[in-house]
Amino acid sequence: MGHATSPFARNPSAVARGLWGWPEDILRRAAASTVIGHGEHDQRMQLEIRPFDASFIDDAARLLAARHRAHRTASPGLDPAFEQAPRARAEIERLLREEPAGEAASAMVAVRGRACVGYLIGIGRDPSIWRANVWIESAGHAVAEPEIVRDLYRAAAETWVDSGRSHHYVLVPASDRDLVDGWFRLGFGQQQVHALRAAPPASFTAHMPDGIRVRLAARRDLANLAHIDRALPEHHARSPVFSGVSVPSLAETEADLEGELDDPRYVTFIVEHDGRAVGAATACSLELSSSNNSLIRPGRAGFLGFAAVLPEARGLGVGRVLGETVIAWARDAGYPWVATDWRATNLEASRTWPRLGFEPTFLRLHRAIV
């Protein structure tokens, strides 16, 4: 990739600082204090943690492309394009340019001898949703050995916490148990699961238990849909999810739903049990999901973006009907893959979606330093 696309060219403030968001005293401290040796073979070669600069981008891209190649052996639905270093590099450059919450990205590399053996990029996201935070997105880190991530985090997190950003989020390939374990041993825990399944064959149809029927939702369903819609934030507000997200009023929910029902990009299904509307699900292209972006997103996938069943109708098979209906819809719309995501602490969702064939691709881990 040419000079015009380098992050220095695109981010004048980064050019001025020469680095991504690191105050001078922190840089000096990081350079002076984070020299570590690892493992049997590496005793003679020290690991050095340094601020990321443009000379490391190609090495970082190669590490990310290799991580994605290994990831796709477990999750073949993920986009093969990111196995190519230029595409991986473009994602890294995008992160280095991003300042979604007005904070410049902060980034570190791990160097052993002359080799770059890891990198970590943290960006800030909307604090009204994520509190004072730093996100390591799906392209935000790759390491030659899982243990290196702990050294990178040590150097980076000191600055984040010093500046009051105490909620840390990281997206990690779900199949890389050693990498997930490295993050767990830094105090992180599972918060969200992103998952995929292949579209089913043409012979597949949703199984309908007795007394249950599914149909497309219409405007006359608005009041029922609002009740069902609110069942999700109500569920998330309670134990053991404790999402902290406020539950909107019925009027607010209806207003949101009205827009969605009129928008041809979304398809809403409603399930009736003995003639009463008890569950609903929304399907769309995964491209409409801002949280399923970058390496998380397959080339083309349908998305089970919302599903809920009223509490008194749970456990009757309605959730399966909703999920299977969306899976069949995605196949009919020509998507080779179907995606969804859920809170790891949502017991019902984390038991239902794997039963419908969804397999985790990325885990979002969270650490709160209080």
Ligand SMILES: CC(C)(COP(=O)(O)OP(=O)(O)OC[C@H]1O[C@@H](n2cnc3c(N)ncnc32)[C@H](O)[C@@H]1OP(=O)(O)O)[C@@H](O)C(=O)NCCC(=O)NCCS
């Ligand atoms: C998640 C939800 C949609 C599932 O709907 P549901 O009608 O309760 O689920 P179903 O009765 O169809 O059961 C779904 C599957 O999960 C399985 N399941 C349920 N509880 C289980 C448990 N404790 N252990 C193992 N499997 C379990 C069921 O056996 C069923 O699989 P099967 O059909 O192969 O037997 C529903 O519980 C709900 O609305 N929860 C609150 C809102 C929510 O979490 N929405 C999803 C956000 S991602």
